[in-house]
Amino acid sequence: MVETKRGKLILIEGLDRTGKTTQCELISKRNNYKYYKFPNRETPIGKIINSYLSQQNYDGKTLSDQSIHLLFSSNRWELQEEMKKNLLDGKNIMLDRYVYSGVAYSLAKGIEGMDYEWCFGCDRGLVKPDLTIFLINNGNADNDGFGDEIYEKKEIQAKVRQVFETIFTEKEKKEYIKDHFKQLDVTGLGIEEVYEKVESFVKEEANKDSTNFIYF
Numbered sequence: 001m002v003e004t005k006r007g008k009l010i011l012i013e014g015l016d017r018t019g020k021t022t023q024c025e026l027i028s029k030r031n032n033y034k035y036y037k038f039p040n041r042e043t044p045i046g047k048i049i050n051s052y053l054s055q056q057n058y059d060g061k062t063l064s065d066q067s068i069h070l071l072f073s074s075n076r077w078e079l080q081e082e083m084k085k086n087l088l089d090g091k092n093i094m095l096d097r098y099v100y101s102g103v104a105y106s107l108a109k110g111i112e113g114m115d116y117e118w119c120f121g122c123d124r125g126l127v128k129p130d131l132t133i134f135l136i137n138n139g140n141a142d143n144d145g146f147g148d149e150i151y152e153k154k155e156i157q158a159k160v161r162q163v164f165e166t167i168f169t170e171k172e173k174k175e176y177i178k179d180h181f182k183q184l185d186v187t188g189l190g191i192e193e194v195y196e197k198v199e200s201f202v203k204e205e206a207n208k209d210s211t212n213f214i215y216f
């Protein structure tokens, strides 16, 4: 019996407007990867998340910070079985945001009691990416480019970035980061220039043997 080789799970993380979605879509189109984006705003939970983020039909009081945090996590859990099934079927997956966004955006709020362990807690057990690519863009410091959603503000983005960097340089370093993390500075680069770099990371990972699943 021939065993199917497990597919790779590759994640792109970063602040808003760093080009994550564009790159994930290009990789999935050109290399036949499945594409998952979190939050997935189409599920029942995703619809609540969408109204929170866009602040439409939402009075700002219905959901506490803890509650929205758990909904973001739940949104990842909603699709977990399907993702694992695809991977076991040998399909490669590109992920647009995942656990690290979950931790970073909530930690950045600085809410008492919502520390790193608390924020990570509900995501423990999700399958870990084989590779995480963290996009950094130093070009939009003035942030005229941000949209209207709840976190798309200069001060919030600066805090989120700090938290991302802490996670990737301290928290996750020991067990995981060395082989599974690439930081990519995309400042001033065009879409195809970024793509070339992202694709080379993706191909390098795709050529490695697949291990058993690792978990958060």
Ligand code: DGP
Pocket: 016, 038, 039, 053, 068, 069, 072, 073, 097, 098, 101, 102, 103, 105, 106, 149, 151, 152
């Ligand atoms: P996007 O659709 O990629 O622009 O993401 C929507 C916004 O939600 C963006 O500002 C990042 C934020 N976000 C994504 N995932 C999470 C999460 O798990 N928790 C929190 N609090 N925010 C998140």
Ligand code: NA
Pocket: 016, 017, 149, 152
């Ligand atoms: Na956004």
Ligand code: NA
Pocket: 017, 020, 021
């Ligand atoms: Na995006």
